[in-house]
Amino acid sequence: MSTTESKTTSETVLTSVNPATGETIATHPIADPEAVAAAVATARTAAATWGALSYPERKRYLLRWSSRLVAVSDELCDLIHAENGKPREDAFLELMLVLEHIAWAAKNAEKVLKTRKVSPGATMANFGASIEYRPLGVVGVIGPWNYPIYTPNGSIAYALAAGNTVVYKPSEYSTSIGNFMAKTFAEANPELPAGVFITVNGYGATGAALVTSGVDKVAFTGSPGTGKRIMAAAADSLTPVLLECGGKDAVIVAADADIKAAADAVAYGATMNSGQTCAGVERVYVDRSIRDQFVAEVKKVLSNVHPGSDAKAAYGPMTMPSQIDVVRRHIDSALKNGGTAVMGGLDSIKGPYIEPVVLLDVEETSEAVTDETFGPTVTIRSVDGIDEAVRLANNSKYFLGSAVFSRKHGVEIARRLRAGATSVNSVLGFAAISALPFGGRRESGIGRIHGAPGLLEFADPHSIAVQRFAIPGMALLSYKRTESTMKLLRRIVPLIHGRHK
Numbered sequence: 001m002s003t004t005e006s007k008t009t010s011e012t013v014l015t016s017v018n019p020a021t022g023e024t025i026a027t028h029p030i031a032d033p034e035a036v037a038a039a040v041a042t043a044r045t046a047a048a049t050w051g052a053l054s055y056p057e058r059k060r061y062l063l064r065w066s067s068r069l070v071a072v073s074d075e076l077c078d079l080i081h082a083e084n085g086k087p088r089e090d091a092f093l094e095l096m097l098v099l100e101h102i103a104w105a106a107k108n109a110e111k112v113l114k115t116r117k118v119s120p121g122a123t124m125a126n127f128g129a130s131i132e133y134r135p136l137g138v139v140g141v142i143g144p145w146n147y148p149i150y151t152p153n154g155s156i157a158y159a160l161a162a163g164n165t166v167v168y169k170p171s172e173y174s175t176s177i178g179n180f181m182a183k184t185f186a187e188a189n190p191e192l193p194a195g196v197f198i199t200v201n202g203y204g205a206t207g208a209a210l211v212t213s214g215v216d217k218v219a220f221t222g223s224p225g226t227g228k229r230i231m232a233a234a235a236d237s238l239t240p241v242l243l244e245c246g247g248k249d250a251v252i253v254a255a256d257a258d259i260k261a262a263a264d265a266v267a268y269g270a271t272m273n274s275g276q277t278c279a280g281v282e283r284v285y286v287d288r289s290i291r292d293q294f295v296a297e298v299k300k301v302l303s304n305v306h307p308g309s310d311a312k313a314a315y316g317p318m319t320m321p322s323q324i325d326v327v328r329r330h331i332d333s334a335l336k337n338g339g340t341a342v343m344g345g346l347d348s349i350k351g352p353y354i355e356p357v358v359l360l361d362v363e364e365t366s367e368a369v370t371d372e373t374f375g376p377t378v379t380i381r382s383v384d385g386i387d388e389a390v391r392l393a394n395n396s397k398y399f400l401g402s403a404v405f406s407r408k409h410g411v412e413i414a415r416r417l418r419a420g421a422t423s424v425n426s427v428l429g430f431a432a433i434s435a436l437p438f439g440g441r442r443e444s445g446i447g448r449i450h451g452a453p454g455l456l457e458f459a460d461p462h463s464i465a466v467q468r469f470a471i472p473g474m475a476l477l478s479y480k481r482t483e484s485t486m487k488l489l490r491r492i493v494p495l496i497h498g499r500h501k
């Protein structure tokens with residue numbers, strides 16, 4: 001093949017590979033801006049049908065999709081294992097969470113988005129007032145690869161339940177999985193028009209084309225850098241964006257914590273999915289009085305935890321090869337900045353697999369503490385009490401998840417954390433409870449997925465004010481307003497608003 005031909009192929013075809021073996025899994029045509037525009041047009045046509053359905057009708061279609069996913073779960077978990085690298089059991093757990101979220105969104109959309117009457121207030125008492133929620137239209141969803149079904153589904157299922165159609169650009173590292181999800185939706189609901197939930201495939205350029213394609217909202221999950229580029233591109237047309245970006249989640253282990261339980265949860269939260277979890281455990285602040293016992297317990301748990309692709313593997317390979325360099329750089333930075341590797345180190349990086357790495361008392365200015373590592377590593381720092389732990393945990397450019405281990409003061413400490421979510425005496429509990437919103441601020445993004453706020457992200461509030469009758473002499477919104485009306489108002493307003501002590 002000539003260089004020109006190979007360049008042409010790589011520009012038009014995306015080849016999906018198994019991260020553990022490098023084997024080709026599938027090829028997908030790359031959508032150029034014209035193909036993206038065509039997909040959005042198809043979704044816009046479908047939105048007229050989908051958006052006009054009642055909530056119970058949409059619920060039925062969404063739940064039928066769930067049942068279809070259950071029916072093909074073995075095939076889906078095999079595909080996730082092959083394309084993303086994670087163990088099949090982890091893939092199944094991810095599917096379970098997806099099903100929970102589809103069910104929650106389908107069953108709660110009507111309750112959250114139904115028309116509600118509101119009080120018009122004393123001076124507008126002749127009006128009826130209500131808020132109606134309308135679908136936005138077409139939502140462009142751009143996803144990452146680390147939780148290739150769970151993460152984008154936080155936008156897809158909620159956008160669909162709110163009456164929007166979805167054009168989804170899966171990550172270039174999970175394209176086959178993304179297409180599998182859209183295919184199963186169509187298989188479950190053959191009577192629906194094409195375009196209720198469809199994909200466009202490709203790299204960043206395809207995502208960029210989706211952002212400027214005229215969609216009514218962009219829901220993005222990925223790195224903060226890409227999130228900023230998307231927001232800048234969307235600014236031109238004032239297209240609203242929902243951004244779910246990275247994290248550097250802190251865990252506080254208080255002096256009164258159940259040390260074994262905390263160590264078990266930290267070991268899991270730091271290394272599962274090869275540490276490629278936006279709300280995974282990256283930093284731990286443990287009370288000095290229990291530090292040694294805690295570290296010993298973490299090491300004990302992790303001594304039986306190994307990556308691989310076999311049935312016994314606790315987690316798989318790094319899905320995105322370039323992330324391995326980031327992990328290497330962070331371990332190196334930790335070791336050069338006061339840290340000690342009490343488990344593993346630079347030689348824990350073995351091809352696409354990285355063994356667990358535990359780093360002790362790294363300086364807070366090290367990249368290993370300030371930036372998202374996204375690998376199976378964790379920093380543990382001793383602190384003198386909760387005030388120091390809270391101060392260090394909050395000293396981050398991220399604002400996503402967090403966890404607290406304390407027998408008596410868990411919720412109290414949780415309330416002091418600057419984060420979108422906190423699990424008390426567990427890690428990541430908030431991400432598995434559908435009714436709880438998930439998301440952050442600052443480098444962690446804008447907006448929330450999941451729960452009622454996750455449905456409201458995909459609906460336009462439409463305020464309707466109906467004048468039920470005219471009050472003679474009280475035409476406030478008219479040039480017919482009289483002097484006596486103003487005299488009356490000058491007496492009434494102080495009575496309503498001027499008596500507070």
Ligand code: NAD
Pocket residue numbers: 142143144145146147151169170171172202203204205206207208209211221222223224225226227229230244245246247277278279320372374400439444445
């Ligand atoms: P990424 O930013 O590299 O890519 C994400 C998606 O954006 C991909 O589909 C990519 O093709 C697309 N993209 C790239 N450039 C684009 C552009 N200019 N315009 C539009 N789309 C573009 O992120 P990633 O490496 O796939 O994912 C890992 C990151 O995602 C981590 O930072 C992780 O913390 C974060 N993440 C966040 C959450 C959350 O809910 N907060 C969940 C999972 C992952």
